[in-house]
Amino acid sequence: MATNRTFTMIKPDAVEKNYIGGILDKINAAGFRIVAMKYTKLSKVEAGAFYEVHSERPFYRELVDYMSNGPIVAAILEKENAVEDFRTLIGATNPAEAAEGTIRKLYAESISANAVHGSDSDDNAAIEGNFFFSSLERF
């Protein structure tokens, strides 16, 4: 059963360019409620653990280096059909293929520096949200 929650990160490239406000605006306008949020920075070990599922992929090292390179915003978002609707809102992983009006089309620069992360399933949304937030940090 769908949980209606997803997990997102605003990645270091978008934070660096002062896109946090613009991205949160799009998220709110699309009807997502913020359940939890923090501004933080991942160590290499933490970024490696978060993206462990990609550890055999050729881009893993680049991804871990990049994601531990600067601060990020992590958040749990709530809405009906949250996982799928959020992936529609952010657009394709590669911004060159992202639809007009999507967050990645507007704010991403490349496939590795692609502005935002969005969970790909309800199970991963729960795992990823638990990676960053305790039960005391969700409202």
Ligand code: CMP
């Ligand atoms: P994200 O949604 O955070 O999930 C995994 C990330 O791996 C993805 O966004 C991209 O930033 C990154 N990624 C996926 N494919 C590639 C690739 N071919 N080269 C570099 N990074 C990639």
